[in-house]
Amino acid sequence: MNIKEVMDIASFAGEILLSSGAEIYRVEDTITRICNSYGVHCECFVMPTGFSLTVRNKNGDVLSNVKRIKNRSVDLHRVEMINTFSRRLLNERSSYKEAMEELNRIKNMPYFSYNLQIISSGFVAFGFAKLFGGSFLDSLVAFVISMFIFYIKDNIQKYGFFQFLEFFLSGLMAGVLSIIVAKLIPYVNIDKVIIGAIMTLVPGVAITNGIKDALYGDFISSFARLIEASFIAIAIGLGVGVSLILQLSWV
Amino acid sequence: MDFILAFIGSFAGAILFNIERKNLVWAGLCGGISWVVFKVLFIQTDRVVFSTFLAAFACGIYSEAMARKRKTPAFVFSIPGIYPLVPGITAYTTVRAIVEGRLVFAANKGIETIGTAGAIAFGIMLASTAFQFVYKVNEKYRKKPKVIS
Structure with a gap:
């Protein structure tokens, strides 16, 4: 197998990993492992927004490649699949075609269905609103609002505005909706509803991954x-x- | 009761992160465990950051153990598991205090938020390094008799 094909496989795997929200050291490990399993020397530099990869074979041919990662989401199953894929390569080298087919299959793997995702985002809000001391009514309101926010955020995402607008608008919707509901039903506690509803937006993965990266020595990432x-x-x-x-000044 | 609620939250969160079906229940269980540890410690000591740290540590230990047992990476369990610990309330209280103009209170709560977030990450990391350390020491001791014999 020539180095171009090895580089194709390695950079495709790296692209899937980075856009699924894997840690930096895992991406570097995986790329290096794939290249080494085909007997090619490689050096890569990974950042959350993209990576560059240079491979060199024994004859001294050098090839390098820069990949930019635009949209990132969290998808732990995909990371897991790529992880097992690269570990399996160590034991049995698959051909270029087989490897690319496998990676394509991982890339197009089905999500949970859209309705299930919406309902589960509702359940996240329900569980946490109740857990943090809300009443049953608060949790129900949070359930509905959270489903609504998930729907809206997904739709904004499709139009491809910049990321922070999504979160700003979702937070705004959470606030406005719970204030309106509290106005209509006076027993509702706004604080608990909002906390439950924004629970699905909180960047927990980014924070833990950030500190993990620092502990592994990737300070820029x-x-x-x-x-x-x-x-x-x-x-x-x-x-x-x-x-x-708005609530303080007008309602 | 709290355990069940935390379980529901983490379970549903795990669906949002698209985790394999057979691991969903275990991921939810991790959230339940970390919340119960947090709650017990918080009632005993009344220190938020400290109890969050130990709860995250417990969550990390659990997920490393499950990762060895079910042959998946540990983050599959630990990321849904820390969901109940994420400082949602304190962050919200900070914003609320800023909006109402109580800046000293906001600074208090803001520092608490940052401290909690750091405590979660370090708790998880400490657990995974401890596990790796034990693993490596075990390997060493396992190899030694082989070399001698």
């Missing part, structure tokens, strides 16, 4: 992730804050 997480938090906070200001 760590800062990038932490800044991403704090900007998401600020965007949600701004959205909720604006709605609360």
Whole structure:
């Protein structure tokens, strides 16, 4: 197998990993492992927004490639699949065609169905609103609002505005909707409803991955992730804050 | 009761992160465990950051153990597991205090939020490094008799 094909496989696997929200050290490990299993020397530099990869074979032919990652989401199953794929390559080398087919299959693997995702985002809100001391009514309201927010956020995502607008608008919707509901039904506690509803937006993965990256020595990526997480938090906070200001001054 | 609620939250969160079906229940269980540990410690000591740290540590230990047992990476369990610990309330209280103009209170709560987030990450990391350490020490001791014999 020539180095171009090896590089194709490695960079495709790296692309799937990065866009599914894997840690930096895992991406570097996987790319290096794939290249080594085909007997090719490689050097890669990975950042959350993209990576560059240079491979060199024994004859001294050098090939390099830069890949930019635009949209990132969290999909742990895909990370897991790529992980097992690269470990299996160590034992049995598959041909270029087989490997690419396998990677394509992983890339197009089905999500949970859309309705199930919406309902489960509702259940996240329900569980946490009740857990953090809300009444049953609060949790039900949070359930409905959270489903609505998930739907809206997904639709904004399709139009491809920048990421923080999504979070700002979702936070704003959470605030406005719960204030309206609280106005209609006076028994509802706004604080608990909002906390439950924004639980699905909180950037927990970005924060933990950021600190993990720092502990493994990837400081640039760590800062990038932490800044991403704090900007998401600020965007949600701004959205909720604006709605609360509206409530304080006009309602 | 709290355990069941935390279980529901983490279970549904795990669906959002698209985790394999057979691991969903175990991921939910991780959330339940970390919440119960947090709650017990918080009632005993009344210190938020400390109890969050230990709860995250417990969550990390659980997920590393499950990862060895079910042959999947540990984050499959740990990321849904820390869901109940994420400082949602304190972050929200901070925003609310800023909006209402109580800036000293907001600074208090903001620092608590950052501390909690850091405590979660370090708890998880400590658990996984501890596990790797034990694993490596075990390997060493397993190899030694072989070399001698």
